[in-house]
Amino acid sequence: MRQVSLILRYTKTVRLDVILSENCEVRDITISGDFFAYPEDSIERLESRIKGCSSEECIEKAFSELIGVTVLGVDVEDLKRKLIRVIKSCGENSEK
Amino acid sequence: MKLRVVLDLEGRDVYWQMAIDEALLALRSRGEIPSTLRLYRFKPSAVTIGYFQKISEAVNLEFLSERGIQFTRRITGGGSVYHDTNGEITYSVVLPVEGSLTDVLESYRIICSGLVYALRKLGAPAEFVPVNDVVVYGRKISGSAQTRRAGYLLQHGTLMYATDLDTLERALVAPREKLESKGIRSIRERVIVLREVIGDINVEKLVESLVDGFSRALSAEVYYDELSESELRVAGELVEKYRNPSWIFKR
Numbered sequence: 001m002r003q004v005s006l007i008l009r010y011t012k013t014v015r016l017d018v019i020l021s022e023n024c025e026v027r028d029i030t031i032s033g034d035f036f037a038y039p040e041d042s043i044e045r046l047e048s049r050i051k052g053c054s055s056e057e058c059i060e061k062a063f064s065e066l067i068g069v070t071v072l073g074v075d076v077e078d079l080k081r082k083l084i085r086v087i088k089s090c091g092e093n094s095e096k
Numbered sequence: 097m098k099l100r101v102v103l104d105l106e107g108r109d110v111y112w113q114m115a116i117d118e119a120l121l122a123l124r125s126r127g128e129i130p131s132t133l134r135l136y137r138f139k140p141s142a143v144t145i146g147y148f149q150k151i152s153e154a155v156n157l158e159f160l161s162e163r164g165i166q167f168t169r170r171i172t173g174g175g176s177v178y179h180d181t182n183g184e185i186t187y188s189v190v191l192p193v194e195g196s197l198t199d200v201l202e203s204y205r206i207i208c209s210g211l212v213y214a215l216r217k218l219g220a221p222a223e224f225v226p227v228n229d230v231v232v233y234g235r236k237i238s239g240s241a242q243t244r245r246a247g248y249l250l251q252h253g254t255l256m257y258a259t260d261l262d263t264l265e266r267a268l269v270a271p272r273e274k275l276e277s278k279g280i281r282s283i284r285e286r287v288i289v290l291r292e293v294i295g296d297i298n299v300e301k302l303v304e305s306l307v308d309g310f311s312r313a314l315s316a317e318v319y320y321d322e323l324s325e326s327e328l329r330v331a332g333e334l335v336e337k338y339r340n341p342s343w344i345f346k347r
Contacts, residue, residue, distance in 0.1 A: 011226075011227060012175075012227070015150060015153060017150075030150065030347060031148070032148050032149055032150040032153065032347050033146075033148055033149065034146050034148070034149060034154075034173070034174055034175035034176075035148060035173055035174075036172075036173035036174060036200075036227065036228070036241070036242070037148070037173060038200055038243075038244055039244070039245075040147050040148075040171070040173065040243060043148060070200050072173075072200060072201065072227050073227055
């Protein structure tokens with residue numbers, strides 16, 4: 001298991017805490033910070049969709065379901081890219 | 097529009113205050129109460145954290161425990177707040193999401209302009225800074241947070257007039273990255289209280305200015321009322337949630 005924590009600064013601050021399995025699958029993720037999201041439970045649903053992801057496609061799909069959700073203070077596209085990078089770099093490190 | 101105003105300034109604990117705000121939203125969304133502005137205080141002083149915050153990242157738990165300062169999680173996003181009984185007035189407002197309040201960012205601007213009008217009337221050159229801050233001389237004097245349910249919104253926020261900034265700074269944790277991005281070293285450098293700007297505060301006058309400010313911001317005619325039994329009963333059903341560690345420590 002590997003734990004990765006990232007602090008991302010947008011208008012608001014987001015902390016990503018990701019736990020990855022040995023084969024780089026997201027076991028757990030918490031997206032926390034002082035941002036706003038409407039409706040609020042959309043973030044919990046996003047976290048649930050990300051759990052089990054080990055590929056860029058899976059993360060893309062998880063985020064694509066944020067339709068109709070307003071997130072303030074966060075660059076959601078950038079957040080998604082950072083998360084994809086976490087998974088990719090886990091895979092690259094595993095191959096070494 | 098008519099806006100009911102409840103001056104609830106005697107003070108209640110943080111769990112009750114958050115429960116009352118949630119009760120007002122629930123009752124407003126069920127059409128059981130009119131649009132309402134409530135002004136209140138936290139007694140004793142307390143801390144609230146935003147819905148998405150990780151508690152260990154938002155507050156200094158050791159300090160809160162040492163001082164016996166109560167804390168809970170809000171149903172609204174945003175950051176952690178120190179609510180000083182003798183230095184802060186909190187407002188909450190429940191309104192239908194319609195017209196210019198439909199857009200979330202615009203609704204923050206409109207509601208926060210009530211604070212801006214009030215502060216300017218008192219002689220402080222306040223400005224709204226999106227998403228949710230009101231600043232004076234570039235320093236935050238008020239922060240607000242909003243949630244929406246079933247076509248209605250609850251927005252609540254602070255106005256610091258004489259907050260003990262030493263306690264605030266010790267109680268809250270600001271991410272180093274956030275402070276650095278604003279080119280400051282401490283929370284204290286980022287905030288200001290009204291007393292620093294206009295001198296001694298007459299709380300009655302402050303409350304009156306806030307009511308006038310919100311009335312103007314919302315183009316509303318105000319009338320005064322008290323919390324009803326049903327509002328307190330619904331709040332009583334919600335208060336345990338705010339005391340429950342599984343809610344407070346959920347992140």
